[in-house]
Each structure stands twice: as structure tokens, then as C-alpha cells.
Amino acid sequence: xxxxxxLRFVQGPSLRRITPWLLVLLALVxxxxxxxxxxxxxxxxxxxxxxxxxxxAEWLRSARRVEDGARLAQLEQDNQRLRTLxxxxxxxxxxxxxxxxxxxxxxWWRQLLLGxxxxxxxxxxxxxxxPGGLVGLVGSVTPSTASVTLLTDPRSRVGxxxxxxxxxxxxxxxxxxxxxxxxxxxxxxxxxxxxVVTSPASTLVPPNLPVGxxxxxxxxxxxxxEAVVQLIAPVSALDWVQVQVR
Amino acid sequence: MDLLTRQPLxxxxxxxxxxxxxxxPGWLSLDGVGPCWAVLWLLPWALSDxxxxxxxxxLALGLLLDALHPGGVTQVPALLLLGWWWGRMGRxxxxxxxxxxxxxxxxxxxxxxxxxxxLQWGLLDWMGTREAIQLAGPQVGRRLxxxxxxxxxxxxxxxxxxxxxxxxxxxLLTQTLITALLAPMLCSLQLLxxxxxxxGWRR
Numbered sequence: 001x002x003x004x005x006x007l008r009f010v011q012g013p014s015l016r017r018i019t020p021w022l023l024v025l026l027a028l029v030x031x032x033x034x035x036x037x038x039x040x041x042x043x044x045x046x047x048x049x050x051x052x053x054x055x056x057a058e059w060l061r062s063a064r065r066v067e068d069g070a071r072l073a074q075l076e077q078d079n080q081r082l083r084t085l086x087x088x089x090x091x092x093x094x095x096x097x098x099x100x101x102x103x104x105x106x107x108w109w110r111q112l113l114l115g116x117x118x119x120x121x122x123x124x125x126x127x128x129x130x131p132g133g134l135v136g137l138v139g140s141v142t143p144s145t146a147s148v149t150l151l152t153d154p155r156s157r158v159g160x161x162x163x164x165x166x167x168x169x170x171x172x173x174x175x176x177x178x179x180x181x182x183x184x185x186x187x188x189x190x191x192x193x194x195x196v197v198t199s200p201a202s203t204l205v206p207p208n209l210p211v212g213x214x215x216x217x218x219x220x221x222x223x224x225x226e227a228v229v230q231l232i233a234p235v236s237a238l239d240w241v242q243v244q245v246r
Numbered sequence: 247m248d249l250l251t252r253q254p255l256x257x258x259x260x261x262x263x264x265x266x267x268x269x270x271p272g273w274l275s276l277d278g279v280g281p282c283w284a285v286l287w288l289l290p291w292a293l294s295d296x297x298x299x300x301x302x303x304x305l306a307l308g309l310l311l312d313a314l315h316p317g318g319v320t321q322v323p324a325l326l327l328l329g330w331w332w333g334r335m336g337r338x339x340x341x342x343x344x345x346x347x348x349x350x351x352x353x354x355x356x357x358x359x360x361x362x363x364x365l366q367w368g369l370l371d372w373m374g375t376r377e378a379i380q381l382a383g384p385q386v387g388r389r390l391x392x393x394x395x396x397x398x399x400x401x402x403x404x405x406x407x408x409x410x411x412x413x414x415x416x417x418l419l420t421q422t423l424i425t426a427l428l429a430p431m432l433c434s435l436q437l438l439x440x441x442x443x444x445x446g447w448r449r
Binding site for chain 1: 267268270275277278279280315316317360405409412414417
């Protein structure tokens with residue numbers, strides 16, 4: 001029985017000796033086939049104390065912030081230079097910071113009263129900026145106060161465009177908390193989430209100030225599509241604003 | 247008329263109305279809309295002081311409030327009418343002191359004031375649209391409309407009709423409601439004060 005000889009050779013005490021090695025081999029094959037599942041996981045568990053902590057993420061984030069800020073400043077400077085080259089803006093914009101001393105953000109009139117007036121150089125028609133973008137336009141001034149017509153007031157009309165598609169529209173207050181953007185084109189290709197900025201073609205407001213985000217689109221409105229815009233600046237909580245003095 | 251002729255300084259309390267309009271305390275508002283302070287002051291004044299004094303106070307208040315609000319609309323006629331009406335009521339009717347009727351009068355007054363404002367804006371809207379179309383000429387107007395621009399949009403002074411019917415109605419109702427809720431408390435106290443001051447002179 002030559003065929004059974006090796007089997008008999010393996011049997012007995014020698015099988016007991018080989019079995020652990022066979023198991024190790026099986027485990028290695030399993031690791032190989034699973035592309036190192038166990039090893040990588042083991043490594044992850046063992047090296048957990050040495051992982052990059054929150055501090056490191058914070059450094060990276062702050063570096064990114066610095067980079068973004070620097071790029072923004074650079075781009076703004078560049079934009080300014082190009083605009084002066086084009087003579088779109090004769091002088092450098094100058095901003096006056098003013099406190100909000102009266103706030104009537106709902107009701108028949110939607111307006112703010114600022115604690116700076118004609119003595120500080122404010123004039124009717126100047127743009128008022130809050131944290132988050134355009135808030136409204138100065139409606140009238142007295143020597144020490146200025147009343148601001150908010151973008152939500154039905155009397156407010158501001159030329160804006162959707163930055164992504166570059167389609168113009170008229171931002172009109174309708175007496176609710178959210179103004180309506182009435183497009184000039186039949187097919188504005190805008191969709192909810194698009195950012196609305198002031199139009200570079202407008203002479204009333206400084207160009208490219210962020211205004212709001214499109215919340216809903218009504219593409220079938222007559223005579224042109226309409227969009228409801230959520231303003232970025234929290235109008236009901238404003239306490240300091242900046243007025244762009246030309 | 248006693249209050250206005252004998253001690254005109256008392257009428258200076260009307261200056262509180264524009265100040266309160268400016269302060270517009272957020273905790274005293276319904277859905278962000280504050281009460282109509284002019285009605286809350288004018289109602290007890292007119293009830294205790296007669297139609298002429300009430301109309302004068304209404305005129306003064308209207309002028310003060312119009313100065314605070316931009317736009318071509320005015321609150322003078324409504325306040326004038328209300329002052330005169332409430333003044334006549336105070337003289338002819340038995341003394342009105344019960345809170346319910348004060349609330350009802352304030353409700354009617356605020357609704358009337360809001361309606362006159364809505365009427366003015368509606369008229370301005372209608373005239374503005376007509377004027378814009380006339381100015382642009384029918385052909386240009388139609389071309390603008392074809393391009394999707396409402397010609398009236400570029401020439402409007404205030405609320406449009408459909409906004410008035412939507413959010414305008416909401417503002418009207420909320421203001422009417424909050425004023426009517428506050429009137430029994432605030433107006434009865436003022437009425438008491440004016441009557442006490444007045445009766446002091448009569449004795």
C-alpha cells in the first residue's frame with residue numbers, strides 16, 4: 001500500500017506538530033486574500049494614540065483660512081485695479097459704520113434708523129451693508145440719523161444677478177421677510193441654492209455684493225420666472241451696519 | 247376741549263407716539279408687527295376731550311407719523327376722522343369706560359387706518375402702472391412685456407395690488423388684533439388720567 005504510506009507518515013504525533021504551522025499559513029493566506037484587512041486594522045488600533053489630533057486639524061484649517069484670506073485680498077485688489085482701469089469706479093469706496101437705533105422689520109414700512117446722518121457724509125441712495133451682504137438703501141437722511149429702506153420693503157427695487165449663470169433680475173420686496181427676484185430673461189437657468197449678488201450693471205448699488213440665496217424657483221410665473229430669495233444678512237438682529245459712502 | 251385749552255402741555259404727551267413707533271419694542275408685537283400707537287393715544291384723548299380737540303390731535307399725530315415714514319401715503323385723513331368721530335362719541339354717548347368697547351373702538355380705528363393706507367397704495371399702484379405705460383407708449387410697453395419686464399415694476403412707489411392682498415392683509419389683521427388687545431389696558435388707564443385731570447378743574 002504505497003499510496004497510504006505518506007498519509008500514515010503524517011498521522012500520529014507529526015500531524016499534531018504540523019497543525020499550528022498550517023493554521024498560521026491559512027491565516028496568512030486569508031490576510032493576503034483580504035488585502036491586509038487584519039493587519040491594517042491592528043495597525044490602526046495600535047497607532048491610535050499617535051494619530052494627528054484636533055490641534056493638527058486646527059493648524060491645517062487655520063492655514064487654509066489664511067490662504068483664503070490672502071487670496072481674497074489679492075483678488076479684491078486685482079478687481080479694484082481692473083475696475084479703476086475701466087474707470088467704473090472713480091474713487092475708492094469708503095465705509096461709515098453706523099449703529100441701528102430703531103428697527104421696524106415688519107409692518108407697513110420696513111426700515112431701519114441709523115445713528116449716523118448727513119454730518120457723517122451719508123446721503124440718500126447709498127448702499128447699506130450688514131454682516132452677510134446688502135441690507136438696503138438709505139432712503140432719507142437727517143443731520144444725525146438716516147432711515148434705511150430694507151430690501152424686504154415693497155418700495156425697494158435693486159438690480160441683481162445670479163453669479164453662476166450671469167442672468168439679471170430685479171429684486172423686489174413684497175412685504176414679507178423674503179424678497180422676490182423677477183428675472184428679465186424667460187429662461188434664467190437658476191436653481192435653488194444659487195447665490196444672488198448685486199448686478200455689475202447697476203448704478204444704484206456697488207457691484208458684486210452678496211445679497212441672498214435663491215430658496216424656491218417659480219419658472220412658470222407670468223410674465224417672467226420668479227424666485228424667492230432668502231437674505232444672507234439677518235435683518236431682525238442687526239445692530240451695526242456699514243454704509244458705503246461714495 | 248378742557249384739556250387742550252387749559253393745559254396744552256398735556257397734548258405734548260402725543261410726542262410719546264412717534265417715540266414709541268421708533269422704539270417698536272419687539273416683545274410687544276404680534277408676528278413682528280407692533281400695535282398702532284397713534285390709535286392707542288388718540289382714543290382716550292378724543293373720548294375725554296371732544297371732537298375738535300380730537301381732530302387737532304389726530305392732525306398733529308398724522309403729520310408727525312408721516313414725517314417718520316417715507317413714501318407718498320399719509321395717515322392724516324384717517325387720524326383726523328377718527329379723532330373727530332371718537333370726540334363726538336365721548337360727548338353724546340354715556341361714558342365709555344368698559345374695556346370691551348375700548349377694544350372694539352381701537353379695533354375699528356386701526357382697521358380704518360390700515361384700510362386708508364392700503365387704498366392709497368392701491369391707487370398709487372394703479373396710477374403708476376398707467377403712467378408708466380403712457381410714458382413708455384403702447385409699443386414700448388408691449389415690447390417690455392414681451393421681454394418679460396413688467397413696465398410697472400420700474401415706476402412703482404410702494405405696495406403692489408397682489409402684495410397688498412397677500413402680505414398687506416396679514417399686516418392689517420395682525421396690527422388690528424394687537425392694538426385691540428392692548429387698548430383695554432392702556433386706553434382705560436389714560437382715560438382715567440384725563441378724566442381725573444379734567445374733573446380737577448371743574449370742581
